[in-house]
Amino acid sequence: MFKAGLSNLKDDRYLLLGKVARPFGIKGEVRVHPFNPFSETFTRIKSLLLKSPDGNTRECQIESVRPHQDFFLIRFQGVDDRDQAEAIRDFEVLVRKDQLPAPKKGEFYWHQLLGLKAVSEDGRELGRVVALEQTNPYLSGNDILVIKADCREVLVPFTRQTVKKVDLEKGEIIISNLEDFQE
Numbered sequence: 001m002f003k004a005g006l007s008n009l010k011d012d013r014y015l016l017l018g019k020v021a022r023p024f025g026i027k028g029e030v031r032v033h034p035f036n037p038f039s040e041t042f043t044r045i046k047s048l049l050l051k052s053p054d055g056n057t058r059e060c061q062i063e064s065v066r067p068h069q070d071f072f073l074i075r076f077q078g079v080d081d082r083d084q085a086e087a088i089r090d091f092e093v094l095v096r097k098d099q100l101p102a103p104k105k106g107e108f109y110w111h112q113l114l115g116l117k118a119v120s121e122d123g124r125e126l127g128r129v130v131a132l133e134q135t136n137p138y139l140s141g142n143d144i145l146v147i148k149a150d151c152r153e154v155l156v157p158f159t160r161q162t163v164k165k166v167d168l169e170k171g172e173i174i175i176s177n178l179e180d181f182q183e
Helices: 082-086
Strands: 002-005 014-024 029-034 047-051 057-068 071-076 092-096 117-120 125-134 144-149 152-157 163-167 172-175
Touching: 014 047, 014 071, 014 082, 047 071, 117 144, 125 152, 144 172
Parallel strands: 117 172
Antiparallel strands: 002 125, 014 029, 014 092, 029 071, 047 057, 047 092, 057 071, 117 125, 125 144, 144 152, 163 172
């Protein structure tokens, strides 16, 4: 299961996608563990920002990317051998939000939902979306909104029956029957 919360939003311009793991082979490829293993973002973009553990950043062009098991194998321009690949181990992998393709109608990126005010159908403020969780999509699972309400977290399925409307301009998400999901 994948979970993302407000702490994943490091900067308004960038979105944290994953982390560089160990090198793969001797020609500069690295394993990148995505925070969302079902994301297609790595295969759709041309460059990434790499952030070292000490906070230094550099933009890297992607030469090649391919999925492999539960991670991606990525070759960056200028990373041509195993030693250079080892030098970027444990770097965070970020993407500029303006590189992301526009979501289809009725679809949203998780970072767009984080921080939204949760409101009932009759206009009562219920709390804020503080995290999202992904259940197993292969088992017909759906995403889960984590709403902080009255000093506790309430898990709400992100379905058409429960989420009546997402209004990004107003900064709110309209939830039907939040009481059904509280203990």
